[in-house]
Every structure is written in C-alpha cells, then in structure tokens.
Amino acid sequence: MQVFYATQFVLPLPPGHRFPMGKYQLLRDRLAAELPAIRLMQALPASDGELALVHKPSYVQGITDGTVDPAILREIGFPWSAAMAERARRSVGATISACRAAFSEGIAANIAGGTHHASADRGGGFCVFNDAAVAACLMQAEQARLGRRLRVAIVDLDVHQGNGTARIFRGDDSVFTLSIHGQKNFPFRKEPSDLDVDLPDGCTDDEYLHALEGALAELERRFDPGLVIYLAGADPHEGDRLGRLKLTWDGLEARDRRVFDWAWQRGLPLAFAMAGGYGRRMEDTVQAQVNTFGVAVSYWQRWQNRRR
Template identity: 75%
Template sequence: MRVFYTDRFVLPLPVGHRFPMGKYRLLRDRLERELPEIRLTPAPRATDGELALVHTPAYIQAISDGSVDPRVMREIGFPWSEAMAERARHSVGATIAAARTALAEGVAANIAGGTHHSYADKGGGFCVFNDAAVATRLMQAEHARVDRRPLRVAIIDLDVHQGNGTAHVFRGDDTVFTLSLHGAKNFPFRKEAGSLDAELPDGCGDDEYLQALERALGELDARFEPQFAIYLAGADPHEGDRLGRLKLTFDGLEARDRRVFDWAWQRRLPMAFAMAGGYGHELENTVQVQLNTFRVAAGYSMRWQNRPR
C-alpha cells in the first residue's frame, strides 16, 4: 500500500501552540518499523492549477506570497511562513497522489490531510487548502478525459469536527456526496449543510457511534452510488483527545475503520484516506489510533492486490 507523507515541512509554531505537529513524523517512524508492507513516498507539490479547481486565485496567491489578511491567518490558527504555505501545498499533493494511486490499486493514503475546514476563499481550524475537495475535482477532471459520465465521489468524513468547508464547496453538486459524522456541540459552531450530517452528543461511546455510522452508511447507499471514496479517518473521536468530547476507545475506532473499509471493499470501491484531526492529551494515543487505521487499511490493500483480474 502506497502512503504519501509531508512531515519534512515543519511549521515554526510558537511554544505552547496546540497543534501537534510532531504526530506526523512519529506516525511515519512507527509505520516504517511496524508495517513493512507499506511503501512510503514523499508527497508531490500541488500546483496553482490544481488548487484553482477549488480555491480562488486570489486566495492561492495570498497564501503563497504571504499577503494573506492576518484575520484569515488567525482563523486558520497558524502564523504565515513559507514552510506553512509549502506544507499546505504538499499536503494537498499527497491526497491527490493517494487518490490517483487508489483508483489504480484500490487503497492509498496521506499521512496528513483531511483539511476539511477550508473554503474556496479562506481557511480555518488548522486547514489552509482543502485536500479532499481538490483531489475530488482533479480526479473528476481526469476521469472526464475518458468517460463523459461524471465520476461520482463519496467523501466520508469521520473527524470529530464537521467538514464545513467541504460541505460548502460541494453544495448543490449531485456528483459528490459528503457524509460527516461529528460532535453536535463541537467546532465549527456555524456548520454547513452537507449531503448527510449525523450529529453526536458529547460523551458518545463506541456502541452509539458505531450504530450512527451504520445508519449513515445505509443512508448513503440508499441515496448515492459512488465510484470512488475519500475517507477522513480522524483520531479525535478518541476518549483521550483534548478537542474531541467523545468517548471512543481504541477498539471502537478500529471497529469504525473496519466498517468503512468493509463498506468500500464490498462494493469494490477504490478509496484514498487521510488522517484528519487528532489532539490527544498523550500524543502517543493519537499516533496509536492512526497506526491502527493503517494496519486495517493494509489488510484491505492486500485484498485488492490479490483479487482476480
């Protein structure tokens, strides 16, 4: 299974900043040690043209050259720097590469990504450019070269925070289905209506979460027939997350991942996935949740490689 990474770009964040930048390198180190079947590849850089499939030229330029309004950067939550701008581009590039690979090989991943709070003309909540949205639009454009029928994409967002930017980008687009399973009272406090939003109460545990996921996947099936999926496998529903407010265990989150990968495999649906959020009181817990996701995914990747041609 091919996995794309961007952790060589380390943001110069102030001391005490709450974004856990170190989780990406910790995860890559553990993947190298514990899952040798994974092929780790540096992420390519998303171009202006690729970003412009979703984002406005003015916003792309402002992020690139540092002329971005300070109020926009405050909403994003990072100080502007060249490293920040380059990391944002490469994070999108990683999801693009994972999407292309998944369409050819079944399953692929971005160690970072899941930047679902980014709109066309602004970012927010540690999200600069919207990687899943850009990858979706680019895969649709590339598909259109060989098939006049539009590529139908499901974005399954299981970060604990609603994917407001993604929902806004695809509002009214019947070729993309956005499913978000998230905390009802958590950030963002002004949510956007997606194709399907399932809101969960604070303190939601494994059983209640998995039942809600089952209902949501059933409704997706009833309303939409995707040809490709992008999965945002947030670690922040974990009971040890500082920003999550839910109570899922390691086992509950692994069951979540297995259900999503089962759903995709049963339909022979290629799927790219990204890590999205994770802000554990203990960083090792966030990394463990994510490692478990990769372990599950690697098993499904083997199924794809061994299936009859």
C-alpha cells in the same frame, strides 16, 4: 500500499501552540518500523491550477506569498511562513496522489490531510487548502478526459464537522458529503452537508457504530460513488483533548474496519487522510492512526489478491 507524506516541512510554531505538529513524523517513523507492506512516498505539491479547481486564485496567491488577510491567518491558527505555504500544497498533493494510487491498487493514503475546514476563499481550524475537495475535483476532471463521469463520496469521520467541504460542494450532485461529528463541537456554525450526523458529548462505541451503520446505508440509498475519500480522524477517541466523545481503541478500529469493508464489498477505490487528532498524549493519537493503517493494509492486501 502507497502512503504519501510531507513531514520534511515542519511549521515553525511558537512555544505552547496547541497543534501537535510532531505527530506526523512519529506516525511516519512507526509505519516504517511496523508495517512493511507500506511504501512511503514523498508528496508532490499541488499546482496553482489544481488548487484553483476549488480555491479562489487570489486566496491561493495570498497563501503563496504571505499577503493573505491576517484575519484569515487567525482563523487558520498558523502564522504564515514559506514552510506553511509549501506544506499546505504538499498536503493536497498527497491526497491527489493517494486517489490516483487507489484507482490502481484499491487503497492508498495521506499521512496528513483531511483539511475539511478550508473553503474556497479562506482557511480555518488549522486547515489552509481543502485536500479532499481539490482531489475529488481533479479526479473528476481526469476521469472526464477518459470519457467517464466520476461521482465521489467524502466520508468525514473527524470529530469536527466538515464545514468547508460542505460549503464547497453545496448543490453539486456529483459529490456526496457525509459528516459524522460532535454536535456541540467546533465549528459552532455548521454548514449543511448532504448527510450530517450530530453526536452528543460522551458518545460511546455502540452509539457511534450504530450511527455509522445508518449513515452508510443512507449514503448508499441516495448515491452511487466511484471513489471514496475517507477522513479517518483520531479525535473521536476518549483520550482526545478536543474530541468530547468516548470511543475506545476497539471502537475506533471497528469504525475504520466498517468503512474499509463497506468500500471493499462494493469494489470502490478508497483514499484516506488522517485528519484531526489532539490526544492528551501525542502517542495516543499516533497509536490510533497506526491502528487505522493496520486495518487499511489488511484491506489493501485483499485488493491485491482480488487482482491476481
């Protein structure tokens, strides 16, 4: 299974910064050691033209050369650096490559990504460019050149609402945005997705899985996708500092299994990104992500058997 990374680009964050940058390298190391079916691939950077499918050229230029409005940098939560700009491009490039690989192999992934708070002209909440949105639009453009109309479902199960993605695709009937998130969590001003499911603080496994089942049924009733982009946030876990939900290890794994199975049963290629994870122990976030990859590999193997 192809998995794309950009862990060589590390943001120079100040001491005490709450973003857990080290989780990406820890995850890559564990995948290399524990899941031999995974083929780790270095992500290529998204080009200006690819980013401009979603983002305003002036914003792309501002991130590239550091002239972006300081107020936007404060919203993003990262200081500008050349490494920050390059990593943001490669995080988008990783999801683009994962989508392309999913069309040929069924499932592929980005170790990072899921930057769903970024909208057309600004970032926010540790998100610079919106990787899922750019990848969705580029896949549609590439399929259109082959004479095919592609409809994309973005299934966002990060604990924070995908406000940037919702804003980008508002009124676009070719992309369905589904967000299942904490009702009282960030962002405090939500943007309407095609389907939003608000969960109360303290939501448990059974409540969550019931909500997910209903949401997938509603998605299927209203939309017929040809590609699924899945944001597999680790932050609904009960050990997350910012999550406020109470999913156990088993609950998170059941969530992932339900999404992969839903796509598998319908023959839908699926690309996934890891989105948020802010465990009180970084190792817990990485464990949740390793578990997601373990489920993904089992479904990727089913795809390979189907093709024989």
